[in-house]
Amino acid sequence: DTAVSQTPKYLVTQMGNDKSIKCEQNLGHDTMYWYKQDSKKFLKIMFSYNNKELIINETVPNRFSPKSPDKAHLNLHINSLELGDSAVYFCASSQARAGAYYNEQFFGPGTRLTVL
Amino acid sequence: AQSVAQPEDQVNVAEGNPLTVKCTYSVSGNPYLFWYVQYPNRGLQFLLKYITGDNLVKGSYGFEAEFNKSQTSFHLKKPSALVSDSALYFCAVRPYGGSQGNLIFGKGTKLSVKP
Numbered sequence A: 001d002t003a004v005s006q007t008p009k010y011l012v013t014q015m016g017n018d019k020s021i022k023c024e025q026n027l028g029h030d031t032m033y034w035y036k037q038d039s040k041k042f043l044k045i046m047f048s049y050n051n052k053e054l055i056i057n058e059t060v061p062n063r064f065s066p067k068s069p070d071k072a073h074l075n076l077h078i079n080s081l082e083l084g085d086s087a088v089y090f091c092a093s094s095q096a097r098a099g100a101y102y103n104e105q106f107f108g109p110g111t112r113l114t115v116l
Numbered sequence B: 001a002q003s004v005a006q007p008e009d010q011v012n013v014a015e016g017n018p019l020t021v022k023c024t025y026s027v028s029g030n031p032y033l034f035w036y037v038q039y040p041n042r043g044l045q046f047l048l049k050y051i052t053g054d055n056l057v058k059g060s061y062g063f064e065a066e067f068n069k070s071q072t073s074f075h076l077k078k079p080s081a082l083v084s085d086s087a088l089y090f091c092a093v094r095p096y097g098g099s100q101g102n103l104i105f106g107k108g109t110k111l112s113v114k115p
Helices: none
Strands: A004-007 A010-013 A019-025 A031-037 A043-050 A054-056 A064-070 A073-078 A087-094 A111-115 B003-005 B010-014 B019-021 B024-026 B032-038 B044-050 B056-058 B064-068 B073-078 B087-094 B109-114
Touching: A004 A087, A010 A019, A019 A031, A019 A087, A019 A111, A031 A073, A043 A064, A043 A073, A073 A087, B003 B087, B010 B019, B019 B109, B024 B073, B032 B064, B032 B073, B044 B056, B044 B064, B073 B087
Parallel strands: A010 A111, B010 B109
Antiparallel strands: A004 A019, A019 A073, A031 A043, A031 A087, A043 A054, A064 A073, A087 A111, B003 B024, B019 B073, B032 B044, B032 B087, B056 B064, B064 B073, B087 B109
């Protein structure tokens, strides 16, 4: 009965490769997010997405792209991986439509990406 | 620029003593305020939030937080700390008028509760 799940939990890859991280939520939420947590534990929003609108943090390189096959999934695809992409990536979801921006977000367990 | 500050990198408390983890914010309008906790190698868990109304909000695991509009603060508190409370705590704010519930997080405060 996991609420927000991510796969894989760990991802080790070489520079220049392309990789994807999958996220699924079974909470019926309408909005999903991707966050990056760096080595100092600082959390930063990368994307937020509902079935109508994608909001991209302007600091995110265009090598990162979210892909949503349906309302319950928001995958993160990364092209041409760089050393600086090494971090923990968290997926989250919330019910945010109709201005319900006070609802808390539910986080997945994270994917630790290591780029060698 | 809108921001959240957690001035302490680490807070050390003896078990049974009260604890406070500080948070101040700088955003426009009336924000929504949140506290999350992260245990090692885990995702963030929601603790509590302030939307409107009573300035003292109660949350999970006996935690509470007090919203102070004049001081733009939202400090997390617990009357009696447990060793199991040791974790990383994040304050977050959703600015008024921001997009789709995007949160701005503080840098986190590591809470260490010793027996």
